[in-house]
Amino acid sequence: MFFGPITGISLIVSLIVVLVGAFVRPIFFFVMTKRAELFAPKRQIRKPIVATAIVILLVSFYVSVTAFVVTKTVDSPHTGMLAFASTLVPCKEVDVTPTSKNVILRLDDVQAYGWSDISVRMMKDTIEHDMPIVAGIIPKGVAGDLMLVNFLERQKCNIEFALHGYDHGAISDFDELVGEFELLSYQDAALRLEKGIEEINAMVRVPITTFIPPQNRISFEATAALADYDLFLSKSGNGYYDYDAKTWNYNDNTLVSAVEVIKVCDETFKKGDDVCVIMLHPQDFLDEEGVLDEGKYGEYLKLLDLIKLSEFSTVRFSDMIALHSSK
Numbered sequence: 001m002f003f004g005p006i007t008g009i010s011l012i013v014s015l016i017v018v019l020v021g022a023f024v025r026p027i028f029f030f031v032m033t034k035r036a037e038l039f040a041p042k043r044q045i046r047k048p049i050v051a052t053a054i055v056i057l058l059v060s061f062y063v064s065v066t067a068f069v070v071t072k073t074v075d076s077p078h079t080g081m082l083a084f085a086s087t088l089v090p091c092k093e094v095d096v097t098p099t100s101k102n103v104i105l106r107l108d109d110v111q112a113y114g115w116s117d118i119s120v121r122m123m124k125d126t127i128e129h130d131m132p133i134v135a136g137i138i139p140k141g142v143a144g145d146l147m148l149v150n151f152l153e154r155q156k157c158n159i160e161f162a163l164h165g166y167d168h169g170a171i172s173d174f175d176e177l178v179g180e181f182e183l184l185s186y187q188d189a190a191l192r193l194e195k196g197i198e199e200i201n202a203m204v205r206v207p208i209t210t211f212i213p214p215q216n217r218i219s220f221e222a223t224a225a226l227a228d229y230d231l232f233l234s235k236s237g238n239g240y241y242d243y244d245a246k247t248w249n250y251n252d253n254t255l256v257s258a259v260e261v262i263k264v265c266d267e268t269f270k271k272g273d274d275v276c277v278i279m280l281h282p283q284d285f286l287d288e289e290g291v292l293d294e295g296k297y298g299e300y301l302k303l304l305d306l307i308k309l310s311e312f313s314t315v316r317f318s319d320m321i322a323l324h325s326s327k
């Protein structure tokens with residue numbers, strides 16, 4: 001299992017290089033003189049050709065060894081290949097400087113296939129505005145969505161991978177639907193946290209520090225289990241609903257305008273809070289057929305521009321946790 005596709009490919013490349021290297025003299029001799037001789041006269045060989053062959057050989061050796069190491073540390077050959085690619089093209093970090101007015105863009109429901117194209121577009125546009133973003137990931141089966149995994153791997157230095165439940169399943173309790181972690185016991189919560197962290201790590205190896213409860217609800221016992229995994233609640237100490245602003249109004253099922261979202265954050269900061277969490281969902285920007293509504297999406301781009309204009313800093317939960325623990 002250690003010999004994933006990369007190690008296989010680089011082995012073949014190395015063999016080709018060795019073969020070409022062995023026959024470089026007669027091939028070169030044939031090209032120059034049009035005479036085919038297996039052991040060409042020595043004087044016909046030119047040093048640059050030998051030097052190039054050695055360089056190619058060393059590079060393929062490096063590729064083989066690195067790929068071997070990488071595929072050994074990640075679970076699937078696909079993520080192995082990605083992790084290897086990212087060693088060649090490192091993720092470019094946007095500047096994150098917390099101030100007294102910090103905005104956290106919290107994109108919930110990032111999951112395999114379910115609007116993942118919209119999630120990726122939102123994360124991409126955010127990073128292109130030089131802002132980091134928090135992806136609230138539903139871990140179950142997430143590694144199966146290769147388009148999503150490709151993006152997350154490439155931009156992992158700008159994205160915080162937060163745990164958003166395990167399967168986000170709503171559990172029925174006396175005919176009332178409740179959030180996945182709302183009624184969980186300590187053990188059941190621990191099991192789901194463990195599985196969730198495992199599935200995210202199988203996709204991309206990143207530290208996970210934040211838990212976003214599905215439906216924003218979590219039981220007392222499940223909250224206690226978070227501590228065992230060094231997880232913090234998405235915004236603790238702020239009441240039942242742990243976000244400040246949102247882009248969807250659940251009372252009348254309409255999109256909240258960018259101006260309105262900024263107003264809520266302004267009020268949050270006026271109250272003396274230094275963090276305004278904006279909860280986002282890819283579903284907020286759908287039309288009635290369930291596909292992306294470009295008009296609605298324009299409101300998200302406007303929100304990014306207004307955050308910049310308002311001179312709010314954009315941070316992740318992990319940045320605030322690091323800031324407070326270093327004090």
Ligand SMILES: [Zn+2]
Pocket residue numbers: 108109164168214215
């Ligand atoms: Zn959710």
